[in-house]
Amino acid sequence: MTLPKHAVHRLYEYRKAISSRPFTARGKNVIRCQSCLLAEKLCTCSYRMHNKSHLAFMLIMYDDEVLKPSNSGRLIADIVPDTHAFIWSRNEPNRKMLEIINDPRYQAYVIFPSEYAVEGQAVVERIEPTMIAPGKTPLLILLDGSWREAIKMFRKSEYLHGLPLFSFSPETTASYALRKGARDFQLGTAEVAALALAAAGEPKSAEVLQAWFALFVESSLHGRSRNNREQSALQQRRQDYMEACQRASDNGG
Numbered sequence: 001m002t003l004p005k006h007a008v009h010r011l012y013e014y015r016k017a018i019s020s021r022p023f024t025a026r027g028k029n030v031i032r033c034q035s036c037l038l039a040e041k042l043c044t045c046s047y048r049m050h051n052k053s054h055l056a057f058m059l060i061m062y063d064d065e066v067l068k069p070s071n072s073g074r075l076i077a078d079i080v081p082d083t084h085a086f087i088w089s090r091n092e093p094n095r096k097m098l099e100i101i102n103d104p105r106y107q108a109y110v111i112f113p114s115e116y117a118v119e120g121q122a123v124v125e126r127i128e129p130t131m132i133a134p135g136k137t138p139l140l141i142l143l144d145g146s147w148r149e150a151i152k153m154f155r156k157s158e159y160l161h162g163l164p165l166f167s168f169s170p171e172t173t174a175s176y177a178l179r180k181g182a183r184d185f186q187l188g189t190a191e192v193a194a195l196a197l198a199a200a201g202e203p204k205s206a207e208v209l210q211a212w213f214a215l216f217v218e219s220s221l222h223g224r225s226r227n228n229r230e231q232s233a234l235q236q237r238r239q240d241y242m243e244a245c246q247r248a249s250d251n252g253g
Contacts, residue, residue, distance in 0.1 A: 039223035056082035062145030072190035
């Protein structure tokens with residue numbers, strides 16, 4: 001069964017429609033699936049499954065980030081049904097985005113390093129059930145762009161400064177082989193989300209997202225390679241993902 005389009009799919013279609021010229025990037029001549037943006041022959045859409053989660057995410061994306069085939073933010077929306085996505089604007093924040101952040105059904109946190117907290121801004125390293133007000137869902141906000149862009153988005157978005165920061169120091173280094181950051185600990189957006197899921201008490205959901213991310217990376221590398229990469233690695237990533245989904249299902253999400 002094909003799952004319906006999610007927030008990042010819709011944002012991609014909107015951003016593509018308003019572009020004055022075609023977006024060009026490495027691999028621009030590859031014929032791509034317009035949902036997962038992988039090469040059509042490596043499309044993973046048939047493997048996509050929603051995972052039960054008690055969390056929500058919001059992606060605030062830097063301008064054309066949503067158009068990049070290497071963007072891993074869309075993987076979060078693939079896995080977590082309650083995911084929202086918006087393009088960042090310095091001068092005119094999206095009204096719907098602000099409504100969601102302030103929606104009484106949510107309790108919002110900004111995932112960002114504690115060193116950037118403004119004066120008086122609260123910082124938490126874990127999200128425990130006792131920290132969430134009754135009837136509210138934790139809304140985890142991610143700034144999706146390069147490291148420099150993310151810093152700019154945070155500093156120029158005063159509406160984020162009144163929210164607590166959800167900050168953690170991952171012990172593992174980035175495994176994101178597509179677009180490595182300038183800082184050793186800079187992770188792909190989906191990797192950060194997986195760490196957040198684990199720190200918010202959903203290790204099985206984190207495992208599913210990590211496995212989905214690994215399949216995405218391996219499929220992307222296959223699409224870029226001019227030589228025949230070992231198919232066994234791709235098959236293993238698919239198997240790992242399916243097994244992670246099964247474990248999550250067995251444990252109720």
